[in-house]
Amino acid sequence: MNHAKKLYIETFGCQMNVNDSETMFALLKDLEYEPTDSPSGADLIILNTCCIRAKAEQKVYSELGRLKGLKRGDRRVLLGVGGCIAQQEGEKLLKRVPYLDLVFGTHSLHLLPEMVRAAEQGERPSQTDFLDPETRLDLFPRKEAEGGVTRFVTVMQGCDNFCSYCIVPYVRGREVSRRSGDILREIREMTSTGVREVTLLGQNVNSYGLKSPDEPDFAGLLRMVAGVDGIERIRFTTSHPKDISPSLIACFAELDKLCGHIHLPAQSGSDRILARMNRGYSWREYLEKIAALKQARPGIQITGDMIVGFPGESEEDFLQTLSLMEEVGYADLFSFIFSARPETAAASLSDSLTRREKQERLDRLQRLQRGMTLERNRSLVGSIQQVLVEGTSRQGGQLFGRTGGNRVVNFPADPSLIGTMAAVRIVDAFPNSLLGEPQ
Ligand code: SAH
Ligand code: SF4
Ligand code: F3S
Numbered sequence: 001m002n003h004a005k006k007l008y009i010e011t012f013g014c015q016m017n018v019n020d021s022e023t024m025f026a027l028l029k030d031l032e033y034e035p036t037d038s039p040s041g042a043d044l045i046i047l048n049t050c051c052i053r054a055k056a057e058q059k060v061y062s063e064l065g066r067l068k069g070l071k072r073g074d075r076r077v078l079l080g081v082g083g084c085i086a087q088q089e090g091e092k093l094l095k096r097v098p099y100l101d102l103v104f105g106t107h108s109l110h111l112l113p114e115m116v117r118a119a120e121q122g123e124r125p126s127q128t129d130f131l132d133p134e135t136r137l138d139l140f141p142r143k144e145a146e147g148g149v150t151r152f153v154t155v156m157q158g159c160d161n162f163c164s165y166c167i168v169p170y171v172r173g174r175e176v177s178r179r180s181g182d183i184l185r186e187i188r189e190m191t192s193t194g195v196r197e198v199t200l201l202g203q204n205v206n207s208y209g210l211k212s213p214d215e216p217d218f219a220g221l222l223r224m225v226a227g228v229d230g231i232e233r234i235r236f237t238t239s240h241p242k243d244i245s246p247s248l249i250a251c252f253a254e255l256d257k258l259c260g261h262i263h264l265p266a267q268s269g270s271d272r273i274l275a276r277m278n279r280g281y282s283w284r285e286y287l288e289k290i291a292a293l294k295q296a297r298p299g300i301q302i303t304g305d306m307i308v309g310f311p312g313e314s315e316e317d318f319l320q321t322l323s324l325m326e327e328v329g330y331a332d333l334f335s336f337i338f339s340a341r342p343e344t345a346a347a348s349l350s351d352s353l354t355r356r357e358k359q360e361r362l363d364r365l366q367r368l369q370r371g372m373t374l375e376r377n378r379s380l381v382g383s384i385q386q387v388l389v390e391g392t393s394r395q396g397g398q399l400f401g402r403t404g405g406n407r408v409v410n411f412p413a414d415p416s417l418i419g420t421m422a423a424v425r426i427v428d429a430f431p432n433s434l435l436g437e438p439q
Helices: 015-029 054-072 083-089 092-096 109-120 133-138 168-172 180-191 218-226 246-254 271-276 283-296 315-328 355-378
Strands: 005-011 033-035 044-049 078-082 102-104 150-154 197-201 233-237 261-263 301-308 332-337 384-392 398-402 408-412 421-429 434-438
Touching: 005 015, 015 033, 015 044, 015 083, 015 109, 015 150, 015 197, 044 054, 044 083, 054 078, 078 083, 078 109, 083 092, 083 102, 083 168, 102 109, 150 180, 180 197, 180 218, 197 218, 218 233, 218 246, 246 283, 283 315, 301 315, 301 355, 315 355, 332 355, 355 421, 384 408, 384 434, 408 421
Parallel strands: 005 033, 005 044, 044 078, 078 102, 150 197, 197 233, 261 301, 301 332, 408 434
Antiparallel strands: 384 398, 384 421, 398 408, 421 434
């Protein structure tokens, strides 16, 4: 009998990469590769990489350095790099990292099996061409439906926005929306394995369908997904504020299955900086959309992303960001120091702040947010929340799940509740989670 080969994939970066890694496991199963959870002992190691900020990129290169030792051992191990760094560097990566066996870009997943076969024969294949939209849709990698209670479903890929700081359009290519029929089929298949919640995924889901005359817009897609029996909850990420339409806002008032949470990154609270970022909205327009969302769904939880230290950001600009945060009352916020990325427009802007000044701004922003998050979590103490139970939590004897507003709740209960919607009374609040009691 042929012994199965072991495949180890290390995933960096965002949920798109997490999804792509799942696809890679599914594709390589046909070549008799089985997942393993450690690089030592693996026959094939793949790093699925991210280059959104310089730090993310450095992490991948230091991991490559660590893996060099495994390549020197007696056993033959193949090492491949995929994802956004692969897309950016292409064949150059094979020169830069001489012990690398294959490089495949973000549009080349479907070629992975034949590339691995070539690498097994001693070749060093590299493939980082972008595909045209039609071919890409036809080849859209299919994941096998597996269990779990909540799953991500890709609805679109790529990005056409070219925010001046962002490398995503260069490494993921132009926006392409998946066919709604394929999306719905995938979701229906998932429900038959016990999935109760889906998160519709894309770099900019609000522009779903806008380039495809035969497809619905994003609000139309949400309504279709809400019609799938067995799906109890719908989420989506990420939204771009400029593309939030009145019909999408109306979905929050009309669709019970749509969770009361939206991730809506503002990036800055200063119009001068927003313009330099090429974001396409003013802070006032952003706040108007937030107000409309709060009106459509009272109690909606808002989360977002912010960048500090963008080139030219003054203390006044930064204070406007803090005041926008207070005005919105974010439930949670991801915040980053600006990092100049190759090819992007902002990389050539002159930058007058020191590293220390940027760090100090980030610290101030994060302090403000920590206080707001804790206060918001505390305000839930005493309330009864509907929690979709996802699994057992790290604390023994407890289960965990999330509220509609996307807060994590741990509570003691019997594992038979996993996969069900439970009414939980919130009894305590921490910075990153809530503690509850089943009702
Ligand atoms: N498509 C999503 C997410 C993009 S990447 C969106 O548009 O919101 C996730 C976050 O990383 C961004 O929202 C931004 O806050 C941050 N980011 C992207 N490029 C960056 C850069 N060059 N420096 C610092 N932060 C960056
Ligand atoms: Fe990057 Fe802007 Fe596209 Fe988001 S919308 S992926 S921040 S270019
Ligand atoms: Fe990183 Fe690529 Fe996602 S750069 S954030 S893995 S799209």
